[in-house]
Amino acid sequence: MPALLLEGLARHFGEREALSDVSLSLAEGQTLVVFGPNGAGKSTLLRVLATLLRPHEGHVRVLGSALPQEAWAVRGRIGLLGHEPLLYRQLSARENLRFHARLHGVGEARVEELLEAVAMAGRASEPVRTLSRGMVQRVAVARAVLHDPELLLLDEPYANLDPAAVELVRPLIGAACGHTRVICSHDPSGGLAEADMVLGLRDGRVSLVAGAGDVESDAIAELYR
Amino acid sequence: MESSSRHPAGSSDTKHRRGGALDSYGKGLPALSIATVVVITIALALVFFYAPLEAEQGFLQKIFYVHVPLAIIALCGFVIGGVFAALHLRTRDSRWDMRSYVAIHMSLIFGVGALITGSIWAKGSWGHWWVWSEPTLVSFLIVFLLYATYQPLRFAIEDPESQARYASVFAITAGAFVPLNFIAVRLSTAYLHPRVLGSTSNLPPRMAFTFLVSLLGMSLLFVTLCKFELTAKHVRAQLRALRRLTDARAGAHSSAGWAGEAPRRRPRSAAPTQLPATRMSAHITGRPGS
Amino acid sequence: MSARAEAPALGERAEQPARTPVRPPGLAATVNALLRKELLVELRTLESVPGMSLFAVTTFVVFHFALNRNSVEGDLAAGILWVTLLFAAILGVNRLFVADAEEGGFDGFLLAPVDRSAMFLAKALALLAYLAVLELVAVPAFALLLLGPSLGQSLPGLLAVLALGDLGVAVIGTLVAALAVRTRARDLLGALLALPLLVPVVIGGARATAPLFSLTHATGPPGRWLLTLGLYDLVFGLIAFALFDFLLED
Numbered sequence: 196m197p198a199l200l201l202e203g204l205a206r207h208f209g210e211r212e213a214l215s216d217v218s219l220s221l222a223e224g225q226t227l228v229v230f231g232p233n234g235a236g237k238s239t240l241l242r243v244l245a246t247l248l249r250p251h252e253g254h255v256r257v258l259g260s261a262l263p264q265e266a267w268a269v270r271g272r273i274g275l276l277g278h279e280p281l282l283y284r285q286l287s288a289r290e291n292l293r294f295h296a297r298l299h300g301v302g303e304a305r306v307e308e309l310l311e312a313v314a315m316a317g318r319a320s321e322p323v324r325t326l327s328r329g330m331v332q333r334v335a336v337a338r339a340v341l342h343d344p345e346l347l348l349l350d351e352p353y354a355n356l357d358p359a360a361v362e363l364v365r366p367l368i369g370a371a372c373g374h375t376r377v378i379c380s381h382d383p384s385g386g387l388a389e390a391d392m393v394l395g396l397r398d399g400r401v402s403l404v405a406g407a408g409d410v411e412s413d414a415i416a417e418l419y420r
Numbered sequence: 421m422e423s424s425s426r427h428p429a430g431s432s433d434t435k436h437r438r439g440g441a442l443d444s445y446g447k448g449l450p451a452l453s454i455a456t457v458v459v460i461t462i463a464l465a466l467v468f469f470y471a472p473l474e475a476e477q478g479f480l481q482k483i484f485y486v487h488v489p490l491a492i493i494a495l496c497g498f499v500i501g502g503v504f505a506a507l508h509l510r511t512r513d514s515r516w517d518m519r520s521y522v523a524i525h526m527s528l529i530f531g532v533g534a535l536i537t538g539s540i541w542a543k544g545s546w547g548h549w550w551v552w553s554e555p556t557l558v559s560f561l562i563v564f565l566l567y568a569t570y571q572p573l574r575f576a577i578e579d580p581e582s583q584a585r586y587a588s589v590f591a592i593t594a595g596a597f598v599p600l601n602f603i604a605v606r607l608s609t610a611y612l613h614p615r616v617l618g619s620t621s622n623l624p625p626r627m628a629f630t631f632l633v634s635l636l637g638m639s640l641l642f643v644t645l646c647k648f649e650l651t652a653k654h655v656r657a658q659l660r661a662l663r664r665l666t667d668a669r670a671g672a673h674s675s676a677g678w679a680g681e682a683p684r685r686r687p688r689s690a691a692p693t694q695l696p697a698t699r700m701s702a703h704i705t706g707r708p709g710s
Numbered sequence: 711m712s713a714r715a716e717a718p719a720l721g722e723r724a725e726q727p728a729r730t731p732v733r734p735p736g737l738a739a740t741v742n743a744l745l746r747k748e749l750l751v752e753l754r755t756l757e758s759v760p761g762m763s764l765f766a767v768t769t770f771v772v773f774h775f776a777l778n779r780n781s782v783e784g785d786l787a788a789g790i791l792w793v794t795l796l797f798a799a800i801l802g803v804n805r806l807f808v809a810d811a812e813e814g815g816f817d818g819f820l821l822a823p824v825d826r827s828a829m830f831l832a833k834a835l836a837l838l839a840y841l842a843v844l845e846l847v848a849v850p851a852f853a854l855l856l857l858g859p860s861l862g863q864s865l866p867g868l869l870a871v872l873a874l875g876d877l878g879v880a881v882i883g884t885l886v887a888a889l890a891v892r893t894r895a896r897d898l899l900g901a902l903l904a905l906p907l908l909v910p911v912v913i914g915g916a917r918a919t920a921p922l923f924s925l926t927h928a929t930g931p932p933g934r935w936l937l938t939l940g941l942y943d944l945v946f947g948l949i950a951f952a953l954f955d956f957l958l959e960d
Contacts, residue, residue, distance in 0.1 A: 275817070569903050604909070607934065
């Protein structure tokens with residue numbers, strides 16, 4: 196059973212079509228990388244898959260459950276890392292993670308484990324507003340994988356991270372973690388390297404969908420012209 | 421829209437909506453208008469020539485035949501607006517939201533009329549433009565103040581779907597508030613003043629009859645005006661859909677997106693503009709899967 | 711280093727076929743988690759409660775000058791107290807969802823496998839807590855600054871009325887705060903929406919409190935008004951609870 200199955204997905208905001216006739220299928224454990232210029236609908240797609248936005252048309256099946264009817268069955272099995280870190284700035288990293296852990300029924304031991312894994316244990320008691328962007332991103336990664344989700348939805352995950360930090364989070368959200376992943380990326384070569392499947396979006400429509408082996412980075416660069 | 425996640429494009433569901441949406445609002449409008457004019461004319465005739473002059477208040481009392489129907493219909497309109505809003509939330513069909521908006525909008529206008537006529541009557545009967553001792557008038561003022569925030573609320577939310585949803589939540593809450601408010605105010609007002617404005621139970625038959633005809637006329641007026649407004653909005657929505665269609669066909673580069681439409685965009689209004697009909701454009705061009 | 715030594719272990723963990731199933735928290739646990747977070751944020755920022763309390767005390771001073779009275783009693787006292795509490799409450803209502811809206815907190819909650827009504831319950835309980843602290847400051851201040859008759863005997867009755875009134879304000883306040891938070895003029899709209907909706911609470915509260923503030927012997931609050939307040943709380947509690955989810959989704 197595919198991890199993701201989309202047929203004719205459409206989502207509009209008022210009169211603007213953010214996504215139009217998006218169809219694809221992604222097997223378990225594989226990585227889909229989504230390319231496209233700003234405003235192409237990448238973040239919207241991610242939010243629909245995360246059950247935060249209802250699909251307006253078409254069929255969507257995530258991890259076997261149809262959206263939006265069975266969205267409740269899928270929450271808790273998805274980890275989203277979007278543009279917003281989803282952390283309360285006045286609370287510390289530890290307090291934020293504990294809050295999310297409680298919401299997902301996860302124990303506190305896991306919180307400490309992840310703080311260690313992203314090398315934030317030392318500054319885990321300071322308010323998030325005092326942390327640098329890179330540190331906030333690391334804590335956000337920890338938040339996204341806290342509940343050990345089967346599907347990871349990552350919107351430019353390495354954006355604010357220096358190379359050392361990238362290495363830190365790789366085991367959690369990189370190819371080795373073994374989970375199904377959907378990644379939005381602006382980096383044609385790096386993104387392509389991680390991908391099993393490639394999706395190119397332009398103005399909410401599918402410009403390109405293929406296995407990673409069949410795609411050249413030129414084709415991806417085309418999307419941005 | 422929402423239901424099409426279960427019924428892919430081209431199903432009987434969308435076809436039915438397409439056919440129905442084209443002529444659902446304009447139907448019956450001429451007949452309704454004529455009926456309204458006729459009944460109101462009759463009512464006016466009755467008010468001036470048939471209903472007896474009331475002993476204490478004289479001619480001024482006749483404003484009762486305008487004021488009370490206006491108030492009753494406005495209140496019913498608010499509650500109906502709440503019911504339509506509940507239907508909107510349940511079915512996610514934006515036509516219900518449009519109906520809810522129009523019902524509330526029209527009730528607000530009728531409500532202003534009720535307040536003005538009530539004020540005139542109060543001045544004529546008791547010498548004051550406003551009286552706190554009349555619970556109906558007072559509760560009406562509160563209800564009116566509440567619904568006056570409906571349009572600012574809508575106008576302040578940009579995304580049309582969110583706007584419709586939030587407005588529906590408000591309309592349901594406010595609709596439930598109307599009766600509760602009346603109870604509370606009624607309880608709080610001293611029973612010292614005779615309730616001349618409200619009671620219809622002990623009216624002499626000629627007055628009662630005139631009142632009922634008036635009420636009927638006002639109801640028809642309300643429904644007719646609502647239908648006019650719904651039809652006008654519907655036509656405008658279809659026009660916009662067609663315009664966007666011709667833009668797309670003329671090859672206007674759609675990546676201009678929002679900005680490309682800017683010169684043609686109507687000034688923002690609080691009124692709901694979304695209709696399933698706007699989705700029709702896709703079906704017209706026969707694009708699959710939209 | 712410890713992070714790298716941990717890394718393969720975490721990677722392996724993810725691939726193990728037998729993953730301990732995680733039980734999503736029930737309604738009570740979710741409300742608990744949300745409420746703890748709310749109160750923690752408020753304790754850190756002290757955004758709402760001190761402001762509300764200070765506003766109330768200042769308003770009493772303003773009333774003294776506006777009415778040119780040294781002491782008030784009966785209807786006038788009840789009115790001043792309730793109006794002040796109402797306006798102070800609106801200040802708190804305006805801030806109720808701001809932190810969540812600005813810091814993407816809704817998404818974090820919406821992604822969790824929890825009952826979404828928990829958000830309404832938690833926020834309403836938080837607002838109730840803020841109102842309780844507000845009254846802890848405002849009522850003694852009122853008794854000190856403006857109230858003529860002594861509170862002593864009528865205190866239990868007053869607490870009962872305040873409790874019922876606070877419930878109504880919490881329910882309506884939470885609903886209105888959620889309605890207003892995504893709009894542009896959120897502070898203004900919040901007040902405009904809340905005030906008419908809370909008129910019955912003011913009516914019930916003030917009418918019930920007036921006899922408690924009378925110079926003649928203090929009797930208990932009239933049952934009729936307690937009933938009205940209770941009915942209002944029940945009806946709007948249910949409505950707000952039912953409708954709240956629609957404000958969260960997209």
